[in-house]
Amino acid sequence: MIQQLIAGIVIFFFLLKLLNQWKKKTISANEFIFWLIFWVSAILIVVFIKQIDQIVIKLGFSSSAINLVFYLAVLFLFYLIFKMRLKIVKIEKNITDLARQITFLKK
């Protein structure tokens, strides 16, 4: 129960931050919806952790629901890092093109 409460507070903190970012218009609508779904899902997992535990057992997994959530979270983080890396490569390419144009302009 205490663990669920702590997790709830942490998620609530991130939701507030998300709403704040949305108010300041520092994130796009799509990003806001994505992260809203993400954190609401996290709350649902925390609230219905016992029910998810039973589903996990029925599906034949030996680990508990919280372990499964962690595995999925790690996989998700890997995916995010990968996507960010690709984005950085593209930004680097744009910077190179821009720097080259400046080089020729100065010539």
Next chain:
Amino acid sequence: MKIACVIPAYNEEKNIAKIIEQVKQIVDLVVVVNDHSSDKTKEILDNINDLKIAVLHHPINLGQGAALQTGNDYSIKHGCDIIVHFDADRQFLAEDIRKIVSPIIEENYDIVLGSRFMEIKSEIPKFKKNIIMPIAKIFNRLFFNIKTSDPQNGFRAMKSSVAEKIKIENDRMAHCTEILAKAFKYGLKIKEVPVKVLYTEFGQKFSGGFKIIKDLFLKKISN
């Protein structure tokens, strides 16, 4: 035939003036690309007043591959027929430029690559020769179908039409593999010629090899 020699320079205040002096005797245009050096390279280059020498300054440090592409773009724009890639650290000999452009002029080759492993033997550091280079060779052969004796040699010459085709996208050190991979992919007429390389200090480190592999991988999946 108008020959341009592209020299990327990053913190080469000790070598750049001598290299330019040697190279300009052999080619029609020397294109020096200062890759945002933090030493006096920029000042030295800005004092040069010679129509045969074009000096370009990158506003930020982009890497050797990017500097070569900038030089290629400039050479193509200025009507050069052959583009030579040359290092500013005095590892290559300027007189070898004649040898490297000759197969393009006389035998109509598309791209000519310098090799340290043909008749002329360079004094390559043992670790580099016996560990780094064989691994690089196997990697290049396996993943990019590159079948040359010295895939990591930066001394090369190509026709301008080839430079237009081979756009260097790897800004840093992975450009060597990229150029060769594209040359083989496009089925270009390739020749290797022996060149001498002088080792003033230990060049590419083992960790640098991994960085090249990482850069190539990222570039491949981001395209």
